[in-house]
Amino acid sequence: MIRPIPVKLIEDVARELTARAAIDIPPDYREGVRRARDAEQNRLARFVLDQMLENWEIASADRRPMCADTGLPRYYARVGNEAVIEGGFVALERALRRATAEATAAIPLRPNRVHPLTRADHDNNVGAHAPEVTYAFEPGRDFIDLTTVHKGGLFGSDYRMLFPADGVGGLKRFFVDTLVQFGKRGLACQPAVMGVGIGGAKDTCVRLGKEAACLRAVGSRNPDPAIARLEEELTALGNYVGIGAMGFAGTSLVVATHVEVAFTHTGGMPVGIHSFCLSSRRATARLHPDGRVEFRTDPEWFTDYYRRETIE
Amino acid sequence: MSAIARLDDVAMDVVHLTAPVSDADIAQLKLGDVVYLDGLLYTAREGVYRKVVDEGRGLPAGLAAMTNVNFHCSPAAAVRADGSYAMEAVTATASFRFGKSMSRWFAASGARVIVGKAGLTELAYREWFVPHGAIYLTTVGYGLGATYGRAIKRVVDVHWLAELGIAQALWVLEVERLGPFLVEGDREGRSLFALANREINLRLGEIYAGLPRYAQSRIGETTPEDEIV
Numbered sequence A: 001m002i003r004p005i006p007v008k009l010i011e012d013v014a015r016e017l018t019a020r021a022a023i024d025i026p027p028d029y030r031e032g033v034r035r036a037r038d039a040e041q042n043r044l045a046r047f048v049l050d051q052m053l054e055n056w057e058i059a060s061a062d063r064r065p066m067c068a069d070t071g072l073p074r075y076y077a078r079v080g081n082e083a084v085i086e087g088g089f090v091a092l093e094r095a096l097r098r099a100t101a102e103a104t105a106a107i108p109l110r111p112n113r114v115h116p117l118t119r120a121d122h123d124n125n126v127g128a129h130a131p132e133v134t135y136a137f138e139p140g141r142d143f144i145d146l147t148t149v150h151k152g153g154l155f156g157s158d159y160r161m162l163f164p165a166d167g168v169g170g171l172k173r174f175f176v177d178t179l180v181q182f183g184k185r186g187l188a189c190q191p192a193v194m195g196v197g198i199g200g201a202k203d204t205c206v207r208l209g210k211e212a213a214c215l216r217a218v219g220s221r222n223p224d225p226a227i228a229r230l231e232e233e234l235t236a237l238g239n240y241v242g243i244g245a246m247g248f249a250g251t252s253l254v255v256a257t258h259v260e261v262a263f264t265h266t267g268g269m270p271v272g273i274h275s276f277c278l279s280s281r282r283a284t285a286r287l288h289p290d291g292r293v294e295f296r297t298d299p300e301w302f303t304d305y306y307r308r309e310t311i312e
Numbered sequence B: 001m002s003a004i005a006r007l008d009d010v011a012m013d014v015v016h017l018t019a020p021v022s023d024a025d026i027a028q029l030k031l032g033d034v035v036y037l038d039g040l041l042y043t044a045r046e047g048v049y050r051k052v053v054d055e056g057r058g059l060p061a062g063l064a065a066m067t068n069v070n071f072h073c074s075p076a077a078a079v080r081a082d083g084s085y086a087m088e089a090v091t092a093t094a095s096f097r098f099g100k101s102m103s104r105w106f107a108a109s110g111a112r113v114i115v116g117k118a119g120l121t122e123l124a125y126r127e128w129f130v131p132h133g134a135i136y137l138t139t140v141g142y143g144l145g146a147t148y149g150r151a152i153k154r155v156v157d158v159h160w161l162a163e164l165g166i167a168q169a170l171w172v173l174e175v176e177r178l179g180p181f182l183v184e185g186d187r188e189g190r191s192l193f194a195l196a197n198r199e200i201n202l203r204l205g206e207i208y209a210g211l212p213r214y215a216q217s218r219i220g221e222t223t224p225e226d227e228i229v
Helices: A007-023 A027-039 A043-062 A088-106 A167-186 A202-214 A225-240 B023-027 B046-054 B095-109 B122-132 B145-150 B161-168 B192-209
Strands: A072-080 A133-138 A144-151 A158-162 A192-199 A254-262 A269-276 A281-287 A293-296 B014-018 B034-043 B069-071 B073-079 B085-092 B113-116 B135-139 B152-159 B170-185
Touching (some): A007 A072, A007 A088, A007 A281, A027 A043, A072 A088, A088 B073, A144 A202, A167 A192, A167 A269, A192 A225, B046 B095, B046 B161, B085 B145, B095 B122, B122 B135, B170 B192
Parallel strands (some): B034 B069
Antiparallel strands (some): A072 A144, A144 A281, A158 A269, A192 A269, A281 A293, B034 B170
16 A cells, blocks of 8 residues: 655645745756856846846845746646555645745745736735646656746747648747747846747647746757757757847847657647746655655656657 | 947946936936946836826825835735735836836826836837936846845835735835846937847848748738738
């Protein structure tokens, strides 16, 4: 009999993850920005990146949020197929909502979540469909990997239905369109991790692009060599556009590009593009049935099982 | 006065301002100067603008005499159990969304310095800022939440908290060396971002020459022949 993962532990870990995500920049992203800074020749863009690097040090030293725009705090739960949750998934979701509200007041975070029409704010980042919880599963595991992501979202994301005739060239054009549209004046708070979701249904590519931006560490490559090459080409193209940090001329627009694909309609090639910004906030913990918790900064969301293509 | 025609001309001189900021201090700011601010400022964004500009309500009594600096911001803040306020980080929200309100906002609020994100167009500065003697400072990053948060010495007051919520309420803050900001819109209505965009646009022709046109325009676009390049 497998021991259930205590729901109290899930709530405590979610609160801690929320604080870590808000305060501590993941080192893979920080080093990516440091490399962008070292390569950047534009004086203003360099100044911006130096300030960002210092901001992250202050955030960690003072234990205060790196950015006051909390974005939309949300969770990703990768649940082992053998894992048992005390009280079930409903208990897990209730724990995540409580943790979000408590952490919002305790850290504090900006209560960003409002009703879209009345603009009513519960002042706790909880409401209808907030925070979102996205699930994935993993065979042969008895733990939960819980990740929280705080991503802004007003600028830097776009969706477009491309067609087979567009091919990779059209994809690159849409990528550049998105970068230029949101890169000027630094609207997307770049340099960013660009996530590109290609294929599936409309919602699939938007979801995959977001997960590619937020749930893969800088330095990771798609296991498909052709897609990994495309990732490198898109990064190089993005940094050749001529826009730097905050929209000053320069070369620091893209820290990394992550591409994920889903099988799609034979007549179309939908694409979703997302930018994970200069406050790329994510934190992950693995919760074991024996109560052990391991914190880390790489969500390791894209597993071989998650990317599977065939009948098993 | 300004010989700044290109980004390379920007001197990035460091300037310390004290709020309320005098007309003389405003007049001497050059594009790209690095600004630090002392004194009082207040946050105001959509909710406050709706009250002051759309509903014609004045700023809270006495505020205009205390400061003329409006931060387009909502803080990461909370009300503690004892009624005091916790505020650890502040960052700006994109300012162009307030564009069409700005002229009436300046008239109603007496603000002369806007601190925000991403600036406005030179047309907006000329039409809405220059007649009121106002300038625009952009935050840096974006997202120096911790750096700016450290400079907050005190939450002096908060208005319309119950009606607007924490994110949209008007917070009056006492700050010490809050910055760095960059002068984005100067007293003559010039824009640092406009300079940058002109340089970026020079290159875009070459970038787009290497990219194919889309197989189809987006269905629903009303100007299919007018691709934004």
